[in-house]
Amino acid sequence: MTPDPPKRDPANLLIHxxxxxxxxxxxxxxVFVNNALGFDSPWGPMASPAVAExxxxxxxxxxANATLxxxxxxxxxxxxxxxxxxxxxxxxxxxxxxxxxxxPTVAKRLHEVFPNARIVIGxxxxxxxxxxxxxxxxxxxxxxSLKQFIGTGNxxxxxxxxxxxxxxxxxxxxxxxQDLFGVxxxxxQPLELLRDDEPRYLKRLLDFAGSTGSPDQLGKAGVSNAGxxxxxxxxxxxxxRFAVRNxxxxxxxxxxxxxxxxxxxxxxxxxxxxxTKIEKSWKAYIKERTKGRYEQSNAELxxxxxxxxxxxxxxx
Numbered sequence: 628m629t630p631d632p633p634k635r636d637p638a639n640l641l642i643h644x645x646x647x648x649x650x651x652x653x654x655x656x657x658v659f660v661n662n663a664l665g666f667d668s669p670w671g672p673m674a675s676p677a678v679a680e681x682x683x684x685x686x687x688x689x690x691a692n693a694t695l696x697x698x699x700x701x702x703x704x705x706x707x708x709x710x711x712x713x714x715x716x717x718x719x720x721x722x723x724x725x726x727x728x729x730x731p732t733v734a735k736r737l738h739e740v741f742p743n744a745r746i747v748i749g750x751x752x753x754x755x756x757x758x759x760x761x762x763x764x765x766x767x768x769x770x771x772s773l774k775q776f777i778g779t780g781n782x783x784x785x786x787x788x789x790x791x792x793x794x795x796x797x798x799x800x801x802x803x804x805q806d807l808f809g810v811x812x813x814x815x816q817p818l819e820l821l822r823d824d825e826p827r828y829l830k831r832l833l834d835f836a837g838s839t840g841s842p843d844q845l846g847k848a849g850v851s852n853a854g855x856x857x858x859x860x861x862x863x864x865x866x867x868r869f870a871v872r873n874x875x876x877x878x879x880x881x882x883x884x885x886x887x888x889x890x891x892x893x894x895x896x897x898x899x900x901x902x903t904k905i906e907k908s909w910k911a912y913i914k915e916r917t918k919g920r921y922e923q924s925n926a927e928l929x930x931x932x933x934x935x936x937x938x939x940x941x942x943x
Contacts, residue, residue: 645717649749856902
């Protein structure tokens with residue numbers, strides 16, 4: 628049985644660092660902006676200052692004092708209203724779909740600016756995580772096959788795939804934050820707990836943050852959109868060779884928008900069996916590549932956190 632954190636005084640600042648594909652959108656859009664739960668997101672649901680101040684800043688120009696001067700007043704304003712301020716962006720953990728890995732550097736920057744913050748880390752069973760990231764990669768315009776995306780394991784020295792399998796040794800990521808902020812100031816939340824027991828997932832978060840809110844105050848979620856099936860993603864991956872995305876902002880050219888419209892229509896008419904066949908092949912390849920890779924890391928994470936990962940389907 629996974630232990631729950633004790634009820635605490637309100638946090639000075641809650642920092643949610645991802646990981647990707649672990650319920651981050653739900654947290655950002657429904658929890659961290661919810662004043663009834665005791666939270667406030669002074670920089671918006673997906674905090675853009677997290678990108679500018681901690682991720683994209685030139686390493687030689689980062690200045691913790693200057694960053695605190697810019698962000699500190701927003702933290703103080705939220706606290707003066709009686710809320711727990713939240714800084715949330717999954718990119719703080721790294722961006723495996725882009726092949727960019729900087730977790731320890733960002734963790735140290737966060738600690739330099741906000742040493743008394745509490746950290747929330749989301750995790751997900753590794754095979755499911757990798758598949759979900761590949762789906763996101765394709766939806767974002769990526770053209771690599773799954774094999775190219777996660778590699779074969781036989782790459783020449785000095786070469787690596789975009790999505791590095793060693794990134795998903797979660798114990799190392801969690802330990803990095805525990806060493807900086809303290810064991811009691813880091814909460815690890817499995818996506819599987821959110822899926823199976825949302826009230827308990829939320830109560831763990833509220834108690835850790837020191838919120839007086841109740842899970843009952845969240846309300847019902849709306850229906851979420853299902854992702855494209857495997858066949859549709861393969862079609863879009865082909866289109867993306869010619870419909871190139873704009874890398875400098877969210878507004879996309881006509882070719883990309885038209886490819887998306889076509890794929891929405893395709894997804895409705897392709898037989899489910901076609902999607903299933905492709906997705907089964909993806910899952911089989913991921914399983915082959917990860918066999919025996921994460922058991923030791925997951926066992927160490929169980930020791931560190933007390934999480935019952937075995938009951939959630941993690942390899943142990």
